[in-house]
Amino acid sequence: MIVKEKPLIFITNDDGVYALGINSLIEGIRSLGEIVVIAPDGGRSGMSSAISATNPVRLNLVRKEEDLTVYSCSGTPVDCVKLGINEILDRKPDLILSGINHGSNAAICVIYSGTIGATLEGCIWGVPSLGISLCDHSPDANFSEAVKYGRKIAEKVLEEGLPKGICLNLNIPAIPELNGLKVCSQTKGYWAKEFQVAKDPAGKTVYWLCGEFTNEEPDNEQSDEWAISQGYAALVPLQINMTAYDFLQEIKGWEK
């Protein structure tokens, strides 16, 4: 009898290693394989694909149990993935999961999100990668549907893999029971009215980033925002090659 090696699953996030979302995910998928977690030692929301280009990064062992090792890291979500693959794991993982994020990463949030930054990084390394977010920012949100759908997609990806250069972004509406899964496109839109202008205690002006999302295609039933608004889990495949090929052909004449 051949004993098949357990899948090696790497987990990170951008809310930090002690957040409820990542710990709900760890418990929910623990039975699927050997789990190694490297996650930031505190919140790193909005870190995108930032890397620690000028400062060294530190790792600390948080806990070690059978088939589960958890580290905290002083760096960014992308640093966590890079450290895992380059320094900690003894082989390339079979799957990278990022999340479960406290808050939506649908639409243009893919550009700013540390959760998605880590997901893209896994993809750059050729590892099937899935970012998972729950559309609820509260620290004690109910992650049960997010874990259920996240695990289902994780199992699918472990079975079938993903094409090179493509990863997945899963967003879960904050409702007790979902209507199902929709495979979607990234909703077109942007964040507007972005700052609250305030004074610090010394009377100097400071700018707090806040803002509200403007959906430029609210009627697009193929978009992730639409799916979420209808109570569906929204799954968007993302590609790391950002080349606009059609427009590339249009401006070939600029070479002259």
Added chain:
Amino acid sequence: MIVKEKPLIFITNDDGVYALGINSLIEGIRSLGEIVVIAPDGGRSGMSSAISATNPVRLNLVRKEEDLTVYSCSGTPVDCVKLGINEILDRKPDLILSGINHGSNAAICVIYSGTIGATLEGCIWGVPSLGISLCDHSPDANFSEAVKYGRKIAEKVLEEGLPKGICLNLNIPAIPELNGLKVCSQTKGYWAKEFQVAKDPAGKTVYWLCGEFTNEEPDNEQSDEWAISQGYAALVPLQINMTAYDFLQEIKGWEK
């Protein structure tokens, strides 16, 4: 006689407001219009599209001359663009320039680069945006060819605009005279051997990010790395919609 309003050009970077690259760019394109600069108060390399999600951001006026206003900002490159559009400029700029970066932002660097983060942000706001990088990290690099080509593309974009959702990434090889311009795709590749492991003065392990780029398609004559290696300025159109549409169709069946 109708006096046409001067173009409003917004400039930022990720090397900081005092870097030679951004100041070379400012001087090189100053005659094209009214210039407003908001750039980080120090280096922000590798900041990607990071935003200041939890801390307030500050602005300081650095200098004000005819048709030129320069601010420094305590935030990220993307914060600079957001502040410019939301708080400082009295109208949407006609063009956003980011750079000139000290160091290449070709290939997969688009994902990590603060220079490109700011360029993508301009694009999200619907402003024609161009990131410019010179493949030379030295603080006293020669920016003359980069300024020449950057200005040429900037003039083209001011004339013709860019389609919604698309921006430009221009990389300039570090040679005295270029062979011309190539319109290219983002080279497939990744950074490998990424960390130097060292001890801090207290004897604790720290990880310094470094690494080397692995080009997965060195023979692709349409790629930006190839163009740069042949002495051409490499211009890649980038899109902010990261949806992998072909694969989306393939996994529609997962909805069941």
